[in-house]
Amino acid sequence: MTDMSVNDRSYEAGMGDYFALMKPRVMSLVVFTALVGLLVAPVPVHPFIGFVAILCIAVGAGASGALNMWWDADIDAQMKRTASRPIPSGRTTPGEALGIGLGLSGFAVVLLLLTSNLLAAGLLAFTIFFYAVVYSMWLKRSTPHNIVIGGAAGAFPPMIGWAVATGSVSIESVLMFMLIFMWTPPHFWALALFVKTDYGDAGVPMLTETHGRDATRKHVLAYTVLLVPVALGLGVTSIGGPVYMAVAVVLNAWFLKGAYDIWTRDDAAADADNYAVEKQVFKVSLYYLFAHFVALLVEAALRINGIGGW
Known part of the structure; x- marks a missing residue:
């Protein structure tokens, strides 16, 4: 950790700090598997619709990451692997992470609904809820099988990509x-x-x-x-x-x-x-x-x- 307090606003957060809240490495895997799900589907998708859909899935994944960092800021500060994340290091505040997470969640789900279909948007909304609430707020701190059940959140993206193309499962x-x-x-x-x-x-x-x-x-x-x-x-x-x-x-x-x-x-x-x-x-x-x-x-x-x- 750095010496900066979470509440020390003498440090002005930059775009890189806010982007880090979205767990970009995790997001890259989500984007890739969702893209594969879309491209291997038997129904072709217009390139623009496909681009917007993958963007929505990426933003939704980033929103989930920000909500997870907001909720887990206390334990992130105690682990060497996560102590340098934006909130425990004092580069952003929990409130900023919560606002970004909620705002991006709504944006991603609504835009996917408008450009794709209800099933794809519903799956994206459920994925965000599952990761932020079911896994982060409930399973992670309550059961050693947190990874088993919580892993479903990271498994939905190719299913969402497939649903964008086909409207089905x-x-x-x-x-x-x-x-x-x-x-x-x-x-x-x-x-x-x-x-x-x-x-x-x-x-x-x-x-x-x-x-x-x-x-x-x-x-x-x-x-x-x-x-x-x-x-x-x-x-x-x-x-x-x-x-x-x-x-x-x-x-x-x-x-x-x-x-x-x-x-x-x-x-x-x-x-x-x-x-x-x-x-x-x-x-x-x-x-x-x-x-x-x-x-x-x-x-x-x-x-x-x-x-x-x-």
């Missing part, structure tokens, strides 16, 4: 949702294993703190095992194909091997190599999700040229 959009939903727990638990006491110091009941690292390692493996059939199942839908399936087989074998390696370790082994395996699995998890959605885009491009799909 289908098995393809549900499986894209499930891919992110099932990926989220092992992704975050791998991170929690090597950030050590950060969550405990802040009073967040992360699984590592409430059940211990051995239990967390078992959960990482269990959820990765459950993730594999979801990822492979997406490959046999209308948006899958041999390219996607090849990528999915390799990545799921890679991820599953990493989860198994985590499961077979104990704290002594992890401490000895500074949690090298856990850090590697966390990095793999980032490539994992990105590559699956890139493969879906490749399949869509091949289908356009009449050579994709099964």
